Amino acid sequence: MRLISIWLGLWVALVWLGECQQDKPNVIVILVDDLGYNDLGVQGSDDVKSPHIDKLARDGVILTDGYAPHSFCGPSRSGLFSGIWPFRIGAAFNAPKDYWDNRVGLPLEYKTIPETMQEAGYKTYCVGKWHLGHSPGHHPKNRGYNGFFGFLKGSWNYLRSQEYDPELDDYDYIYRGFDRVNDIEYITDNFTDAAIGYIAKAKRLEKPFFLYLSYNAPHAPLISLPSDRDPTVSPDRRSYVAMIKSLDRGVERIRGYLEKAGLTENTVIMFSSDNGGHKHGAINEPLRDIKGSYYEGGLRVPWYITWPGTLQSGQTFKKLATHLDIYPTLENLAGVPENRKNPDLVGVDLIPFFRKVGQSAPEASGPTHPFIAFGGPNPEGISRGMIRQGRWKAVIHSTEEPELYDLRSDIGETTNIADNRPVKMQRLLNEWTEWNSKNIRPVYNRTRAPNPLRLQLSVVGDQLVTMTGMPISFEAIGSSIQGEAVTYFWETFIPVRVDEAIFRDVWTDGVTSTSRTASSISITYPSPGDYIVRVNIQTERWLLWEDVQIQVVL
Template identity: 30%
Template structure:
């Protein structure tokens, strides 16, 4: 195994006492029969060969385990210059972990992580698709401030679509205050020779550049090898999830005395649908004829593959590799003052479990943006806690910079909000709006209300009520209706008017989407763009609440694929 290379309005207060209803325990009618959320399950009680329990038994287990979790309270403790390990899963659904009530998957490592820290039931991705969420995490800003963030997901390979080398990022700002930085795994924020992790502040990189790779062949959506040590192509045998886990654990074992930020980006559980024992299936996929980029993309998309059982194998492999990373922290004696954040880049797709939400990857309904989120920091956060505080991926950019003593760049003000004061108990829960924007949808969450915007009149709601292609606005009370079925806009016209104004201001502040007619899923996977837009956003502090973006014209999948 080669060593990685190194390069020199009406906000509702969020309470933390008795918690609002959480959809995980609601029945399809929206009633809450069990009270609190399911707690972390005992990993020792999970038998991978056991059959799924009947629904009544599952409910009994959920309510029984809920007693093990306590509503979050700030500890009052602080710690200096923590190590940071941010683990990002790919296309993992909100309900895909045992500690989030999974019916199908066994995830003892992540369940244990939740029991040792803080589990968020209202954690959100910055976007409904992968590359915009990653841009939001690394920059701490709305993805729509960069040209690359307008592609959902990123497919154009040119000098305009990526994170500019002079744009401050989470890793570059941490380097400025003495941190060592590394990324292991998936990048998907621009291509060489213009963009790479090493050009964005990471000192070490070992992984892939594209949005998807085969788990054994490590070839990308164009059929080309896509495994890199720094900016040099390499080869390594093995299942990619396990490779990422091994390299991340090795980085921790080799850590010196300086604090470090390690970004671990798994491709699990993204297509193709290959488990650890499916090398022969990988060879079969590689042998399929693919003379064009579109054909290469379609074979990797694996539309005829997968099953709940296969997806469970992929999630189990992801969980085991995360366990290897966490074990390396323990072996090094670093658990106490290391912040571990685990999240998914967006909602799940195809085989993922998003119940009780509707929507999936690419959608701004809850199933497309609400994700499993766990944070462990023993020096500051007491174990076994749960919170219903709404927060998004790029809030953790601000939080981690704050914890490390790093100052954001004044010319690129963060859109995320630091949660450090709330975590330590020195400040209350932040009161702000969360916002998302995609080419087709928009959303604003304020307290327990969510405004959902259909931008172009293509939904069944437009067809039913005849809005003639004009944007429509629906309002949902997530505390009673996590499935977003009961539109209460007529009951709260004042709130709808406020949130519409917030949404319109937000939409106007970001870069405009290129004209829809300019989008062309061409043979090389790039989209021709017509008039170009600047990759740099206008400096100046946002006047909006804080927020997030999302959805693709191809249903959240890669360019060139059918809806």
């Protein structure tokens, strides 16, 4: 009977997956970087010409009151992909480059959007900036993506395939999967190429796809193509505006390919920015302040959702929305059953609040959120942030008195009315304090913590050359200054697979060894060549590895 029940459950799950996949829309989330609130034509810009992004917006829903989860890059992306407030999971800072600390980045214990979409039958692809951690477990291909083309850190030179990191005496690379890419021309256009390639691959596989296209434009450094620069734009804005032109070209090409491939009406596109515009050229007017601030200019972002044939075009949505709503929205678009949904999510499905083709009114009415809140404690436990409830917004400082604004009449937050409305101010402050009580201090800092692991690797007999069929032995001594027990893992690979070895186990096919987890190992190579032997030690939090290169001859 138990076996019958197992088979019945498996059959039901497969039937659900097969039936639902037929009707599942493709999803493209385009996230640009540090875009000013005013820096698109549809947002009212005087000098930015963005006809294709403007058309994308007008073909669907313009969310006028949409917010990023945080006011700068890494925490904002942690919130989007976990569906949880960044400070609730301790992701308060941009993740430093750290291959050895499992805590640095989007916490590994939280399920991500691509993992959910994979389980729902989607092919999942990540293109562009990652910025959610460097350790092996944090790599995009280990967090739910079938394909990855991009870089791991927070910014990039648009014309380079690699960048030198003087702090670690190391290099950062553009990766395709786990492999380095060497043919970068202009990275915004390269990302568009990769995105179209992944869409074409999913079409060939006849699978619905989820594509996260994370352009790093117009984030600094401001590097643009001469052909994109408009001489009528002021010199201090010219390169920044040209970078937006390259984004607009990308949107044009992607929508053009969808049309050519017959995928337009079955593809949802979301376009937004990870936070407010930066000081390097961006204009956030009429909002106050810039990236990094809890005023509107740091958090409120352009946001458009288009689904031709399903969502009525020309909509303007003025209710509160946050990127935390993207995860639950995609769960429902993917047809995830209630008992399979991520229980940690705090957002709402936005689609019922939009008018669909042929409908006179949305399915859902009323507010999307009773309030939205931001911020949390620093490493010392001192908190600051903001809360918005309808037209009212309170800004909470760490040392100064809180401020109150009426965004309906004062979108630029020019007049603090806290003294005029003390009851409203106190209610919002109480609401935010209660909400913030569930947030936690950062689980990682702005800079790397010292790795407590110590490791020595040696070849028995100092033997760096061996013959095929002859075993060669290695010994390692690993320890932790914190007294933790360490676990050993061994790998051997050819030198060109060094990056692949960082991010996953690449034990060479055909090679035999006496042990994979002991502190010593013997390896027999069946074919000649140069090989790297790597020993990894790790605890629950920390990793460390050492390499030695050997030569195998006939």
